[in-house]
Amino acid sequence: MIDFELTDEQKQFQNLARQFARDRIVPVAGEHDRAESYPEEVVRQGYELGLLNTIVPESVGGLGLGSLDEAVIGEELAYGCMGIYTVFMASELGITPLLLAGTPEQHERFLRPLLDGPNLAAFALSEPDNGSDAGAMKTRATFDGDDVVINGSKMWISNGDRAAFTVVFASFDPELRHKGTLAVVVEAGREGFSARKLHGKLGQRASPTAELVFDQVRVPRANILGQPGDGFKIAMRTLDKTRIPVAAGSVGVARRALDEAVGYAVERQAFGKPIARFQAIQFKLADMKIGIETARWQTYRAAWLADRGLPHGEAAAIAKAYASDMAFRAAEEAVNVHGGYGYINEYPVEKLMRDVKLNQIYEGTNEIQRLVIARSLLERRLE
Numbered sequence: 001m002i003d004f005e006l007t008d009e010q011k012q013f014q015n016l017a018r019q020f021a022r023d024r025i026v027p028v029a030g031e032h033d034r035a036e037s038y039p040e041e042v043v044r045q046g047y048e049l050g051l052l053n054t055i056v057p058e059s060v061g062g063l064g065l066g067s068l069d070e071a072v073i074g075e076e077l078a079y080g081c082m083g084i085y086t087v088f089m090a091s092e093l094g095i096t097p098l099l100l101a102g103t104p105e106q107h108e109r110f111l112r113p114l115l116d117g118p119n120l121a122a123f124a125l126s127e128p129d130n131g132s133d134a135g136a137m138k139t140r141a142t143f144d145g146d147d148v149v150i151n152g153s154k155m156w157i158s159n160g161d162r163a164a165f166t167v168v169f170a171s172f173d174p175e176l177r178h179k180g181t182l183a184v185v186v187e188a189g190r191e192g193f194s195a196r197k198l199h200g201k202l203g204q205r206a207s208p209t210a211e212l213v214f215d216q217v218r219v220p221r222a223n224i225l226g227q228p229g230d231g232f233k234i235a236m237r238t239l240d241k242t243r244i245p246v247a248a249g250s251v252g253v254a255r256r257a258l259d260e261a262v263g264y265a266v267e268r269q270a271f272g273k274p275i276a277r278f279q280a281i282q283f284k285l286a287d288m289k290i291g292i293e294t295a296r297w298q299t300y301r302a303a304w305l306a307d308r309g310l311p312h313g314e315a316a317a318i319a320k321a322y323a324s325d326m327a328f329r330a331a332e333e334a335v336n337v338h339g340g341y342g343y344i345n346e347y348p349v350e351k352l353m354r355d356v357k358l359n360q361i362y363e364g365t366n367e368i369q370r371l372v373i374a375r376s377l378l379e380r381r382l383e
C-alpha cells in the first residue's frame with residue numbers, strides 16, 4: 001500500500017520548522033551571508049526547539065527521527081536559508097556513521113553529550129587532493145598500542161571548526177586502497193588537531209567550512225567505528241543516507257525560488273500589465289512547480305526506503321542529482337523573472353542561486369551520482 005499522507009507528528013515538525021524558518025532564519029539569512037558569519041543564535045534556537053541533531057537515537061536521550069522526518073524538516077529549514085540548514089544537516093552527516101557502525105558504548109560516549117547544548121558533529125572524508133576518488137585518501141592512521149595516531153589533512157569540512165567531534169576517514173594500509181581504511185571519532189581539542197575556517201565561498205556563507213590538519217593526533221582505538229577496513233564502506237553507506245537531506249534542502253530552495261518569483265511576477269508591470277500575465281513567465285513558474293513536486297516525491301521515496309532498511313543508494317542518488325539540478329534551474333529562473341533586480345542582493349533570489357550551486361557538488365558531485373545510478377543499471381550487464 002502507498003500512503004501519501006504525512007503522520008500527525010511529521011506535520012507538527014513541518015509546521016514547527018516552517019515557522020522557525022520564517023521567524024528566525026529568513027530575517028537573518030542575508031546578514032550571515034554578507035558577513036560570512038556563523039549563525040550561532042539560530043542554531044541555539046533550533047536546538048531549544050528540538051530541530052538540531054534529531055536523528056540521535058532515543059536510547060541515549062535523542063528523538064530518534066528517521067529519514068522521512070529529516071527530509072520534511074530539512075525542506076523547511078532550507079526554505080529559510082540553505083547555508084544555515086547546512087549547519088544542521090552536516091551535523092547529522094557526522095552523526096550518521098555512528099548510527100550505522102557505532103556500538104551502544106560509543107553512542108553513550110559521543111551522542112549523548114551532543115544533546116547537552118547546541119553542539120555539532122562533522123564528517124571528514126574529502127582531502128585537498130581527492131574528493132570524488134575518496135578511496136585514494138592520504139590521511140594516515142597508524143596503530144600504537146591502544147591508540148590510533150592520525151596524520152594528514154581534510155578539506156572542505158562543514159562544521160569542521162565548530163564540531164564537538166568529527167568522524168575522520170583515514171588509511172592504515174594504502175596498498176589495500178579503500179579496503180585499508182578506517183573511520184574514527186576525533187573529539188575537538190585533541191592535541192595536534194587544528195581547523196582553519198575557509199573564506200570566500202560563492203554561497204552558503206553562513207555554513208562554516210574548514211580545512212582540518214592532523215599532526216600526530218592520538219585517539220584511543222575504542223574510537224574506531226566498526227573494524228579497521230570498514231572505513232570506506234561506512235563512508236559510502238553514510239552518503240547513501242545523507243544525500244536524502246541534500247535533496248530535501250534542494251526542494252526547499254526551489255520552493256522559495258518559486259514563491260519569490262510568483263510574488264514578484266504578480267507585482268511587476270511591463271507593457272501595461274503584470275509580467276505574470278505573460279505566458280513565457282507562467283511557463284517558467286509551471287516548470288518550477290513540476291520540478292518541485294517531482295523532486296519531493298523522489299526524495300520521500302528514497303527516505304521511505306531508507307526508513308524501512310531497504311536498499312536506497314540508487315534512489316538517494318536520483319533524488320540528490322535531480323533535486324539539486326532542478327533547484328539550481330529554479331533559482332536561475334527566479335533570477336530571470338526578477339530581471340535586473342534578480343542580480344542584486346536587495347532581493348533574495350541571487351543568494352538562492354549561489355547557495356544551491358553547492359547542492360550539486362557536495363556529498364558527491366552530480367557526476368558521481370550519475371556514476372552510482374549507471375553502476376546500478378549496468379552492474380549485471382557489463383561483467
Ligand SMILES: Cc1cc2nc3c(=O)[nH]c(=O)nc-3n(C[C@H](O)[C@H](O)[C@H](O)COP(=O)(O)OP(=O)(O)OC[C@H]3O[C@@H](n4cnc5c(N)ncnc54)[C@H](O)[C@@H]3O)c2cc1C
Nearest residue numbers: 123124125126130131132156157158209362363364365367
Ligand atoms: C562548501 C563545501 C562543503 C563541503 N562539506 C564537506 C564535508 O562536510 N565533508 C566532506 O568530506 N566533504 C565535504 N565537501 C567536499 C565535497 O564533497 C567535494 O568537493 C566533492 O565530493 C568533489 O570533490 P573534489 O572537490 O575533490 O572534486 P574532484 O573529485 O576533483 O572532481 C572534479 C570534477 O571531476 C568530476 N569527476 C571526478 N571523478 C569523476 C568520475 N569518475 N566520473 C565523472 N566525473 C568525475 C567531478 O564530478 C567534478 O566535476 C564540501 C565541499 C564544499 C565545496
